[in-house]
């Protein structure tokens with residue numbers, strides 16, 4: 001890929017990561033025994049789901065390459081993920097009409113929220129593979145969310161549950177002033193109006 005092609009894929013204020021794929025999280029990397037791992041989808045859904053590792057691995061899967069933009073300004077182009085398409089998860093769970101937001105809860109205690117519509121975009125996955133291999137713990141294994149259209153803090157690592165909600169509920173960084181919608185092309189890094197923050201700053 002030429003440098004100008006690469007540059008065209010960088011949202012405003014972003015640069016190409018110097019490392020191949022930086023690692024960023026709260027510093028807690030839960031080591032999860034597959035025998036004890038589960039992933040639940042609940043809240044405003046017609047069919048609450050709870051998968052064991054074996055059940056999750058049996059779901060339909062795809063490979064999807066996408067770009068990854070961290071709000072700290074690094075971008076990784078063409079990350080080759082594999083996993084279960086979020087469309088399939090939503091089809092199985094069947095959100096109720098009132099459901100408008102999703103809240104992700106992770107094994108390290110992290111949470112993050114997105115508008116439900118953001119989960120219907122192409123390339124949104126529950127990823128358990130990277131570069132054709134099992135997703136390493138440092139990148140969120142056993143399973144993480146990948147939402148290429150939004151800043152990477154929305155791509156929850158070590159995912160444990162997904163709740164569909166009628167009202168928005170800010171997650172870990174959103175409570176600390178980061179954006180609910182987080183579009184990198186519109187540079188939605190922070191809450192536009194600080195008074196919107198759940199902490200009121």
Ligand SMILES: Nc1nc2c(c(=O)[nH]1)N[C@H]1C(S)=C(S)[C@@H](COP(=O)(O)O)O[C@H]1N2
Pocket residue numbers: 021022023024025026027070071106107108110138139140152153154155156157158159
């Ligand atoms: N569970 C969890 N998910 C998380 C985080 C975290 O601290 N905990 N950090 C987020 C942030 S800020 C970024 S930039 C990406 C980094 O993903 P990577 O470590 O695979 O590059 O994970 C996101 N998902």
Ligand SMILES: [Mo]
Pocket residue numbers: 024070071072152153
């Ligand atoms: Mo980030």
